[in-house]
Amino acid sequence: ATPLAVLAGAQRLGGYGMLLRSDDALERAAEVDTVILDKTGTLTTGQMTLTGLWPETPEVLQMVGSLEIASEHPIATAVSKYVEQTGTPLRPIANFSEEPGWGVAGELDNHHLRIGALEGHEQLDDAMAERVATWRDEGRTIAKLEVDGHVRAILSVGDQLRAQAREAISQLKAQGLAIWMATGDSPEAAALVANQVGIEHYLSRQKPLDKAALVEKLEAEGHHVAFVGDGINDSPALVKAHLGIAMGTGSDIAIEAGHLTLTRPNLMSLVDTLTTSKQVTRIIK
Ligand code: ADP
Ligand code: MG
Numbered sequence: 001a002t003p004l005a006v007l008a009g010a011q012r013l014g015g016y017g018m019l020l021r022s023d024d025a026l027e028r029a030a031e032v033d034t035v036i037l038d039k040t041g042t043l044t045t046g047q048m049t050l051t052g053l054w055p056e057t058p059e060v061l062q063m064v065g066s067l068e069i070a071s072e073h074p075i076a077t078a079v080s081k082y083v084e085q086t087g088t089p090l091r092p093i094a095n096f097s098e099e100p101g102w103g104v105a106g107e108l109d110n111h112h113l114r115i116g117a118l119e120g121h122e123q124l125d126d127a128m129a130e131r132v133a134t135w136r137d138e139g140r141t142i143a144k145l146e147v148d149g150h151v152r153a154i155l156s157v158g159d160q161l162r163a164q165a166r167e168a169i170s171q172l173k174a175q176g177l178a179i180w181m182a183t184g185d186s187p188e189a190a191a192l193v194a195n196q197v198g199i200e201h202y203l204s205r206q207k208p209l210d211k212a213a214l215v216e217k218l219e220a221e222g223h224h225v226a227f228v229g230d231g232i233n234d235s236p237a238l239v240k241a242h243l244g245i246a247m248g249t250g251s252d253i254a255i256e257a258g259h260l261t262l263t264r265p266n267l268m269s270l271v272d273t274l275t276t277s278k279q280v281t282r283i284i285k
Contacts, residue, residue: 012280016272017264019248025259028243029277034223035172035270036214036237039183039193040141041074041230042247044159045265048078051140052156054131060153061088064145067113070096071104072251073231075143078157079115100233101184101207103143114146117184117205122151131156139192141185165197168267173198175274178223182206182214184233212236228262228270230254245270 013020020026037043053060065083068076069090083090093106093113103116122144124132132154135142140156172179181202183190190204203214211227215237218225227234227241230250238244238257246258255261262269 012276013273016276017248017262017266017269018273019261019263020259021255021261022259025243026277027281028224028259029226029274030281031224032177032226032243032274034178034180034218034225035274036180036182036211036218036225036227036241037199038211038227038229038231038234039181039185039190040159041250042228042234043162043165043181043193043197043267045162046074046159046230046249048074048141048157048159050078050082050155051158052131052135052154053082054128054154058088060145061086062091063108063113063147064115064153064155066090066093066108067096067104067106067115070106071098073098073104074159075141075157076104079155100231112146112148115143117186118142118144118154120186124151124154128154136186136188139189141189161193161196163266164268168271169197169199171268171271172274175271177274180214180218182211182237184208208233208236212240215240226274245273 040046061083064079065088068079070093091108093108096106098104103114105114132142135156140158142154142156144151145153169179179199181194181199183204184206185204187204190202194202211234215225215227224242226243226245227237228245229238230247232251232253235253235257238246238254244258245260245262246254248261248263249265
């Protein structure tokens with residue numbers, strides 16, 4: 001391999017919004033035949049807005065605001081922004097903890113609070129159940145606030161597809177790559193985004209280790225997998241993948257776990273990267 005060609009390739013990738021974090025990233029990229037994308041923050045912008053909160057009482061606003069302020073998850077940012085606008089005073093939370101792929105927990109006035117994914121088996125009153133059904137139909141991401149093990153409130157957030165997400169997926173498919181989506185979100189929210197961008201193979205309610213297990217399974221079948229993700233919840237899969245690609249807008253932990261960083265908020269740079277890597281390594285060989 002001529003170092004000059006590698007350098008030229010790296011420079012060209014830089015122009016496409018790719019940052020190489022490992023020496024063999026280009027060679028790895030050239031071998032990729034399967035791409036798995038995370039949903040929230042990868043296919044979508046992750047700049048979520050709170051679209052529903054029920055019941056919206058001062059206590060509920062204070063509990064969700066006080067707990068989510070400590071998290072960097074896109075849902076937490078959406079909740080914090082909303083609660084701040086209401087002028088609700090926040091309170092310190094004791095024993096805060098975060099479980100990637102699920103949510104956050106902590107204590108307030110000796111009550112145990114948790115905010116995280118609505119799993120579907122919870123006891124909800126009629127008013128809550130009605131709202132959840134509507135939000136599901138809209139493909140919203142839905143979370144619950146639990147106080148001492150009881151659902152006290154539900155909330156929904158909305159997100160937007162990244163620029164040219166559908167176009168990027170269609171070009172990746174045209175190159176003969178197999179495309180998957182893996183998300184920690186619900187089946188309904190997963191289906192909406194998968195249909196919008198044109199992905200047929202998708203898995204929902206995937207915990208961080210489930211995403212890594214999917215990578216492992218496809219690689220055991222002989223595929224070279226690129227995993228594209230943005231969150232702490234994606235880092236086990238980014239590490240396991242033949243090529244880990246982190247969104248530059250994502251968490252530092254995800255960026256450190258990847259071989260490559262996408263520095264532009266547009267998914268066409270993913271297409272450019274995989275194409276260029278194949279061209280460059282062909283020149284080197
Ligand atoms: P994705 O795989 O799409 O990036 P995550 O794995 O980060 O999604 O999150 C999965 C689900 O867990 C979310 O859809 C949400 O319901 C819940 N969740 C995770 N973190 C939080 C949080 N800080 N607040 C509320 N809900 C959360
Ligand atoms: Mg994500």
